[in-house]
Amino acid sequence: MADAVRAGIIGAGFIGTVHAHAVRAAGGQVTRVAASTPDRGAQAASRLGARAASGSGEELVDADDVDVVHICTPNSTHVPLARRALAAGKPVVCEKPLATNLPDARQLAGEAAGHVATVPFVYRFYPAVREARARVAAGGAGPLILLHGAYLQNWQAGDGPAGWRGDAAEGGAHRAFADVGVHWCDLVEFTSGHRITRLLATTAAGGRATTVQFATDGGASGSVVVSQAAHGRRNALRISLDGERAAYRFDQEDPETLLVGGPDGDLAVHRGAPGYSDAAAHYSLLPPGHPQGYQDCFNAFVADSYAAIRGETPDGLPTFDDGLRAAVLTDAVIRSSDSAAWVDVP
Missing domain, CATH: 3.40.50.720 (NAD(P)-binding Rossmann-like Domain)
Incomplete structure (x- = not known):
């Protein structure tokens, strides 16, 4: 090479x-x-x-x-x-x-x-996401109780054209979940360390919207609303990891900030703040106040992929095994939506 x-x-x-x-x-x-x-x-x-x-x-x-x-x-x-x-x-x-x-x-x-x-x-490569993951792993939240949020887009609002994704052979009947819902699940499992084990799903609007309730192997319950027909929402991926002692909240449309919920309300922890973990600082490539966004995350992902090609082992690099996990979750959502019943996730 x-x-x-x-x-x-x-x-x-x-x-x-x-x-x-x-x-x-x-x-x-x-x-x-x-x-x-x-x-x-x-x-x-x-x-x-x-x-x-x-x-x-x-x-x-x-x-x-x-x-x-x-x-x-x-x-x-x-x-x-x-x-x-x-x-x-x-x-x-x-x-x-x-x-x-x-x-x-x-x-x-x-x-x-x-x-x-x-x-x-x-989305794993936002510094705020790595900070949330590091704090959960360090026990800052205590046992996680509830994992919840949404992934909302508007590009199919008002029955907008879906392009090839609207073709059942390409996007399927549950295309919003298969397209972006899997991003939400990946992010929540990555940051929380939990795995979704059971779920109940409902899909509507010709596959443009799905709601999912779930349980995890760590004893938490959760829910997510996924829509590509949500007026006014460009790319609102939002997660909340709620524990016994604290909650960590991330919003992709405000990616420079991790909200830390506590007894007195939310504390906004900005990228590069004192006490930022090494794991988060590794992906904080610009001085604080100079926003990093989606392309920066993609750059970091490709840089880590190429580091793996050189023989390194970057932490948290998503592989085909994670792609398989997304397919497993999509299959479970399809089975649950079709049967209107809770299903196990392998």
């Missing part, structure tokens, strides 16, 4: 552009881009500053000047592209979901064993 990681990006929409920025921030090079057609690939290569375009995703995977493959395509294409990259011995960064069904996700995660294969659960 060359000194600078040479990245190939398949899919050149919004998220492919985010990946391209993150590759460069991590010191890598975007050598190739592939899109839905060769013409679009050529246009995307120029727009993203890639060295060349590939005529197809398969051609990009096989290219000698691609060390790591970034898959940013519609859901149904993830499995064959990731499988081809893994078979070629190349690290993979694959957008979630890994697959459109649980058996395929389980098989792909198994094939990724021993490889660097990561999934962009990038």
Whole structure:
């Protein structure tokens, strides 16, 4: 492998552009881009500053000047592209979901064993999130009792166009949960150290909204409301970890602040505040008062993925096993919604 990681990006929409920025921030090079057609690939290569375009995703995977493959395509294409990259011995960064069904996700995660294969659960990389996780692990909240929150977006409010995500073969009938609800679950399990073991789900509005009640292996209960049709909400991912002694609250639309609830109300702990944990400080890359946001999280995720390629073991790097976990939770939500009953989560 060359000194600078040479990245190939398949899919050149919004998220492919985010990946391209993150590759460069991590010191890598975007050598190739592939899109839905060769013409679009050529246009995307120029727009993203890639060295060349590939005529197809398969051609990009096989290219000698691609060390790591970034898959940013519609859901149904993830499995064959990731499988081809893994078979070629190349690290993979694959957008979630890994697959459109649980058996395929389980098989792909198994094939990724021993490889660097990561999934962009990038909200883990906010310093405030790492601070919440560190404080929970240190016992600051005491035993956790209630885990709750929401993930609300408005891009399908008023029956807005869903694009390929509105296709049942791509987004499924529970597309809001599969698209963003899994981000909420990943964040809550990552910060709390709990795992969801049982849940009751209801899905409405043609898959644009889902509510979930759940129980965890740590004795907590919880709930989340997921919607992509919530007027006025751009990307409101909110979690609250409520314990016996304190509560920790994070809002992705105000990501510089961790709210610490106590007997006298909420204390706002800003990024870089005195007493910030080493785990959080590691991802605090700008001076306090200079906001870090979503792209910064993505940059940190890709940087950690590339560190793993170099043989390092970054803490909290989301892998295909975490992508499989998301598929397990999505399958449980589907089973519960269809049966109107509580179901166990493996």
